[in-house]
Amino acid sequence: MKTRTQQIEELQKEWTQPRWEGITRPYSAEDVVKLRGSVNPECTLAQLGAAKMWRLLHGESKKGYINSLGALTGGQALQQAKAGIEAVYLSGWQVAADANLAASMYPDQSLYPANSVPAVVERINNTFRRADQIQWSAGIEPGDPRYVDYFLPIVADAEAGFGGVLNAFELMKAMIEAGAAAVHFEDQLASVKKCGHMGG
Known part of the structure; x- marks a missing residue:
């Protein structure tokens, strides 16, 4: 130590x-x-993802920009990795509408449990880990044309923080522990949060 x-x-x-x-x-x-x-504590997946995201943002992206799609499940994110997508976006509205821990459908107003997005980040990373274990056990390593870098950086939506600064702190901590590479917060009052695409 x-x-x-x-x-x-x-x-x-x-x-x-x-x-x-x-x-x-x-x-x-x-x-x-x-x-x-x-x-x-070392949060390996968050550290690796953040470092990879930083490199992508600073010139290592294949196309000069980072293409990304939203993913609600590990299976969707896995297919994105296989297709050559460089990052995964996990949107709060998607979690509100379908993948939240209340198992309900909500509008994009932060009505779902605050730990829902970190839970989806963890599920996606668990899928990446399993896919990596499978290819590793088959002897497929970086440099092999069959190799897929499954550990895409996950950019996660923290909505407006689900409360005050302590709520935002705990949410960010949960995102890191789940392995999020990057997290964004909306600059609006959490108690009256509305979809970021709406006016006003």
Whole structure:
């Protein structure tokens, strides 16, 4: 286990990377390390997905842009990976309409349980993991023409955060733990949230 000092130094070094250029923090690496505890859980799928998404956004996309489709199920996301799509989008309206944990159909107004989108992110990543295990067990590795990179970055919709800042924090934490590569929040009052495509 790394000491507190080692963790602080490691985080300070990470913050000097070009990826964080222009970011201003009103807190120190020591503040972060103090609050996270002695063991820092690794969220491998979120880290790998975020790194891949960053590379796609900065020039590694096949077409000069990132094409993406919405997916409600692991099976849909799996087919997207096989088709060469570079990222998966998980929309809140899709979850509201069909894939929420209340098993109901809702309008795009954040009426469904707040953990519904992280649950779908986890299901998609579980499908990616299983597909990867199958091809790995068959001896198919990167470089093989049959190889499919199943671990597409998942961009997830966090709606307007489902409440106040603490609700948004817990939702973001759940997204990371589920393996989301990127998450967006709508800039509107969560208690009166409406579809982002509507005027007003």
